[in-house]
Amino acid sequence: MNYRRNDSEGEAGRLFDDLTSHFSHNSVFMDVAAIEPGRDFRKAIDQSVASCSVLLAMIGRDWLDTRDAQGQRRLDNVNDFVRMELASALRRDIPVVPVLVRGAKMPTEDQLPDDLKELHYRNAVELTHARWKSDVQLLVRALHPYMDPQSADEACPPVDAPETATRSSAAAAVTSTQFEPQTIERISKELATYIGPISSVIVKQAAKRCSSIEDLCIKVAEEIEAEPERARFLKSCRF
Template sequence: MADNKIFVSYRRQDASGEAGRLVDHLQEIYGEESVFLDVETLEAGLDFIQAIEKALNSCKVLIAMIGPHWLNIQDAEGNQRIFNEGDFIRIEISAALKRDIRVIPVLVNGAVMPTADQLPEDLQGLTRRHAQEISSSRWKYDCDQLVAALSKIIEPKPQPVKPTPIPPNSAKQKSWFAKNYLWLLGGLVGLIVLIQLLSLPEEDAIYDDFEENTEWTNGLSQPTEKDSPPAQLPEENPTTTQDNSFQEPSNTTSTEEVFVDEITGYWLLSDPQGNTSTLVFNQYDDSVEFLEYNIYDVEVGEGNGSISGTQLTADYYNSLVQISGKLILNTSNAGGSWVGTISFPTLGTTTNVSMQRINP
C-alpha cells in the first residue's frame, strides 16, 4: 500500500462526533482509502495492535484528536488510561513518535494541550508538536487550515469537473420584445384612450357644463338655487317607503400577491455554523430539481420537489453519508433569498438554513 495515509486517533468518550465529521471531510479531499480511523476501520477478528502497526507503516501523518476529557478518562480501577501500557491511544501515538511520523495534535471543544509532566515518558514528545484547533463555531475555517497543512505532505485526489446544468426552455435568454412587451402594450392603450378623449362629440360639453354648476352632497347631485327652482316634494304615499340612504362602497384591499422569480441557477446554501454548499437548480413550471456540491466542487447530494406560492419543498438525499432529508424554504422578496430548515428524520435533527443566489 502506498505510503500516503492519514491515521486519525481519538477516544470515543471524548471526541467521537468530531472525529467522524473530520474523517468524512478528509475522505472527500484525499479519498476513502487514504484515511484510517483508528480501530473503527479494523475488520472483525483482527488483532488491533498488529493492525495499528500495519496501518502506521503506510501512514505519513497521525492526527491525535484531543478533547476536554482525553487526559482524565479512567479505567475500571479508577486509574488514568493514558498511563496504562495497553491503552491503544498511547500505543498509537507512541508508535508514531518513535517512527518519526508527522504527529499533529488537534484540539477540539476548547481542549488545551497537556504538559509533559501530565503524560507518560513515551508520549512527552507530543507536547513539542504544533497543535491545530477545531471548534464547531468556525468548523469550515479550522478544517481548511488543517487541510492546508496536510496537503503539503499528502497530495489531494483529483476533483471531478463540475457539470454545467442544462437550463429548461423557459430559462432561455429573452428577446428585447419579450422583456418589454408589457410597456409597449400599456403605451398603446394609453394612446388609444388619449385619441378617444380628444375626439369627444360636442354633446359631451353640455354634460360637462352641467357638472360645473352642480353641487355634490353624499354622492347625490342637487342643483343650486341660481340654476333651478326648489324641487317640489312628492306627496307622501303611506303604502310605500323609499330608502334614500347613501351606501358607502366597501373599501376592501386585497393582499398583494408575491410572484416567485425563476429559480434556475446557482445558489449558496448556508447554516448558522458557517457550513456552506452550492445548489444548482433547474425549474420546470412548479417542479424543481437540484444537485449539491461541496466547497471542493464534489457532488454530495441531490433533490427534487416543487414550489407552491412562496414555499419550496423538496426531498433531499446526501450521497456522501447516504441519508435522506427534507428541505423546506420560504421567500418574502420574490425569490431573491430563501430561509427555512433541512431535517433528517432518521437522525431526529433539524437545522436552520438560508439560500442566496450566486449568479444573476
C-alpha cells in the same frame, strides 16, 4: 485519526466526513482495521501506524483523564490503544498533528507518559464549533504535502486559496517520486520476506521521508524484529 470515543467521537466523525470530501476516500482512516483473532494486537497497531503519512491526534477536554473501570487513567496503561498508536507514530517520527476540540488545551510534558512526552512539542491545530469550516480549511492545507499525488489530485482545492493548494500538491508529488519505482519495488520485495505483503505500503510511505536509498533501507529495517534478519535485509539492499 487517533481519538477516544468518549472524548471526541462526534468531532472525529465530523472531521472524517470533511477530510474525505477533500481527499480520496481511501486516503483517510478513522480507525485501525479490525484485528484478526490470534494476532498480536501490539504488532497489528504498529504495522497499521507504520503505513500512514500523518496521524491526527484528536484531543478533547477529557482526553488526559479518561479512566478505566478500575479508576486508573487510561494513558498510564501501556496497552491502551490510543497511547500505543501515538507512541508508535512518535517513535517512527511520523508527523503527528494534535487536533484540539471542545476547548481542550495541549497537555504539558509532565502530564504525559514517557513515550508520549514528545507530543507536547508538536504544533497543534484547534477546531472550534463557531469556526469549524475555516478551521478545517487550514488543516486541509497543512495536510496536502503529506498526501499521495493521486489523493492530492483528487482533492477539492480551497476555493479561497487555489494557488496554495497547487503548490502543496506539487510538493507532495516531488516528495513521493524521489525514488525510481524499480527501487521501491525491489526494497519492498526484500522486506516482504521478513514482514509480509504490508512491506509495499511501509516502503512507499517511508520513501516520502527519506532522502537516499541508505536512509530508506535503514528506516524500513526497523520493521524487522530479529537483529540477524535485519542485518541480512540491510545487506541485501547493497547501498
